[in-house]
Amino acid sequence: QQQVKQSPQSLIVQKGGISIINCAYENTAFDYFPWYQQFPGKGPALLIAIRPDVSEKKEGRFTISFNKSAKQFSLHIMDSQPGDSATYFCAASDTGNQFYFGTGTSLTVIP
């Protein structure tokens, strides 16, 4: 059973546009929500993370929005660039150690 549901599976955005990836979870014990970015041929790397005591976290063009009551969180990429083309994974953890990953979103930013 998938602990974290992620959508869409793939996303195509024009350069300069906003990319939005959504995730949902059921386990209310989850208290860490990282996003990982993976380029072809590479391992995933941490992009940004949030705890549920805040509703939003921003780092540069990347923002996590968190809705605790709805048990949903999303990644927004503002002013999307071709260099952002990658696969993005959301994840959740209740221990800080073991992560439950979503199935990934393949983002393509068209110049």
Place this chain on the structure above:
Amino acid sequence: DAGVIQSPRHEVTEMGQEVTLRCKPISGHDYLFWYRQTMMRGLELLIYFNNNVPIDDSGMPEDRFSAKMPNASFSTLKIQPSEPRDSAVYFCASSSPVEGWFNEQFFGPGTRLTVL
């Protein structure tokens, strides 16, 4: 630090053969994770270790899979016998506790396994 090191980067083998994947975690990290990535299922946690001890192996698909961590700087994931459905990219990751925050997992470059 060189990061998490995995070998081989690519492995092509025939059904029924034994496959051994290797991982060297980042020095000082006391957690080590093995993941399998496929298009259909994304990133699946197979097993993880803390201080060389297996903590949770519930993700190991079946008895054909085994993992060991004989010391803090080396781990292996073995598949015996291998089957075509084992074809995937296998990642190793390591982490170290950060008080009050989650353990950022650092991933290796992965091993792409193809079983013919």
